[in-house]
Amino acid sequence: MSENIKRIYKPKAISGFPEWLPEERLVEQKWFDHIRRVFESYGFCSIETPSVEEIDVLLAKGEVDKEIYALERLHKDEHDKGESRLALHFDQTVPLARYVAQHFNELTFPFKRYQMQRVWRGERPQMGRMREFYQCDIDVIHVDNLPISFDAEVAAIMYEVLEGLNIGRAQLRINNRKILTGLLETMNIRDITPVTRAVDKLEKIGDFLVIAELRQAGLNEAQSQKVLNLAQQKGTAADIKRISCENATMTQGAEELVYVLDHLAHLPAHGVIADLSIVRGLDYYTGTVYETKLLDVPEFTGSVCSGGRYDDLAGSYINKHLPGVGISLGFSRLFDVIRQTRPELMGIGPKGPAEILMVIPDENKRALASETARTLRRRGFKVEMYHAAQKIKKQLEYASKKLIPFVWFPPFEDGKPHEVKNMSTGEQITSTPETWKA
RNA sequence: GCGACCGUAGCUCAGCUGGUAGAGCACUCGGUUGUGGUCCGAGUUGUCGCGGGUUCAAGCCCCGUCGGUCGCCCCA
Numbered sequence A: 001m002s003e004n005i006k007r008i009y010k011p012k013a014i015s016g017f018p019e020w021l022p023e024e025r026l027v028e029q030k031w032f033d034h035i036r037r038v039f040e041s042y043g044f045c046s047i048e049t050p051s052v053e054e055i056d057v058l059l060a061k062g063e064v065d066k067e068i069y070a071l072e073r074l075h076k077d078e079h080d081k082g083e084s085r086l087a088l089h090f091d092q093t094v095p096l097a098r099y100v101a102q103h104f105n106e107l108t109f110p111f112k113r114y115q116m117q118r119v120w121r122g123e124r125p126q127m128g129r130m131r132e133f134y135q136c137d138i139d140v141i142h143v144d145n146l147p148i149s150f151d152a153e154v155a156a157i158m159y160e161v162l163e164g165l166n167i168g169r170a171q172l173r174i175n176n177r178k179i180l181t182g183l184l185e186t187m188n189i190r191d192i193t194p195v196t197r198a199v200d201k202l203e204k205i206g207d208f209l210v211i212a213e214l215r216q217a218g219l220n221e222a223q224s225q226k227v228l229n230l231a232q233q234k235g236t237a238a239d240i241k242r243i244s245c246e247n248a249t250m251t252q253g254a255e256e257l258v259y260v261l262d263h264l265a266h267l268p269a270h271g272v273i274a275d276l277s278i279v280r281g282l283d284y285y286t287g288t289v290y291e292t293k294l295l296d297v298p299e300f301t302g303s304v305c306s307g308g309r310y311d312d313l314a315g316s317y318i319n320k321h322l323p324g325v326g327i328s329l330g331f332s333r334l335f336d337v338i339r340q341t342r343p344e345l346m347g348i349g350p351k352g353p354a355e356i357l358m359v360i361p362d363e364n365k366r367a368l369a370s371e372t373a374r375t376l377r378r379r380g381f382k383v384e385m386y387h388a389a390q391k392i393k394k395q396l397e398y399a400s401k402k403l404i405p406f407v408w409f410p411p412f413e414d415g416k417p418h419e420v421k422n423m424s425t426g427e428q429i430t431s432t433p434e435t436w437k438a
Numbered sequence B: 001g002c003g004a005c006c007g008u009a010g011c012u013c014a015g016c017u018g019g020u021a022g023a024g025c026a027c028u029c030g031g032u033u034g035u036g037g038u039c040c041g042a043g044u045u046g047u048c049g050c051g052g053g054u055u056c057a058a059g060c061c062c063c064g065u066c067g068g069u070c071g072c073c074c075c076a
Helices: A022-041 A055-059 A093-102 A149-163 A177-186 A193-200 A202-216 A221-231 A237-241 A248-262 A331-341 A363-378 A392-402
Strands: A052-054 A086-088 A111-120 A132-141 A170-176 A272-275 A288-294 A305-310 A324-329 A356-358 A383-385 A406-409 A418-422 A428-431
Touching (some): A022 A111, A022 A331, A052 A055, A093 A111, A093 A324, A170 A177, A177 A193, A177 A248, A193 A202, A248 A272, A363 A406, A392 A406
Antiparallel strands (some): A052 A086, A111 A132, A170 A288, A288 A305
């Protein structure tokens, strides 16, 4: 204590690694609970995989352009030469593929699982884009053949999730990649990735620039126009049926898309739309693809919930044919976007879970206050004790600040009744801990 | 990874053409005895991101650096 220079390490947020205040966290937990409930109501089971995978596993799909955080010990010994072997996963699809391959014999197919974990991407943060964030994934994996009806089911599940979060209207935009790949087949175009990336930007950059990008990708004038015309198609199942298909792949894609739309007919009209410009940059999708827009948050144009069907998920890890379909809800993105743009929708309130604050009238009544709290807890109430026998004013101030809805006064003198104060109305009644009801 | 802009109290910010820092909110205490949210009074809070340069003098000007925000890329 001879040093009177106290060094303060100034706390700062690490950009892209969000953390919330207790009142925000409470809402976040509510959202997680809701999502879990919906997923489970469709029979999906929960799994959790480690935060890290072997780098080779993460890169097996060839996603080299992903910004991956590698894991390294500060005190490496001589045996750990060079490269680190482990890295944080950047999504939950790759870990799922590894998991399914590894536990293949112990799983029952179709394997329907949900997973709500953090993922990490080393990108530059922006609104709705973080370096550490939660994703809530549902996927269905089957052996050899996965019914197309699952493509509709996972979409319906996510719609139900979004609908229950009170975030305004959400819109699923659905496409089937086979329509575009079929068209590209007729043009003998092999490298489809630059084309899909260009098409995917249609809404953002407009017809003219899409054409420019397509030309750059090697398509000629007529081909570019044709691809653009296709990408501009959007609407209902009836609209998709009118598209003229030039080969079997296109026809199959259109039929699958119509099937999926037909099986989502129970959703409100604004909730689902076919949009042929949605093709997704990721190259492992082979059929249905999804994106989700927040219709009532026009200032955020990104997708909060995306996914699709992949013909062969785990081919890099096991010699089986395992088709799958899944959607990933960008939980932290959604939460943060709503928090920043529509805070009133989040219902931010109490700074803790307590329903009742137990006042301690004076030191002699501490045991009585404790006992009263225990009785109420046994009856299912969340009760927080005030621990210092301070002025009642202080104790009420505390309850008020934390937005605890009720304050309980044990009798100040023996023989007197308990009293309960409703903090929002100010009303105070006599009651007993054994019978009180909110 | 590339480009634009921005770094002053815990937070939001003010600080004129350079003269060694201020407001609101928050926080603490008080306005007597067992009752909050309003009001009133008092008080605490800063290496002005960091390093260098110009100057008698730098929060302000110059260079560098780190951090942040937004856009691009990519994506949840």
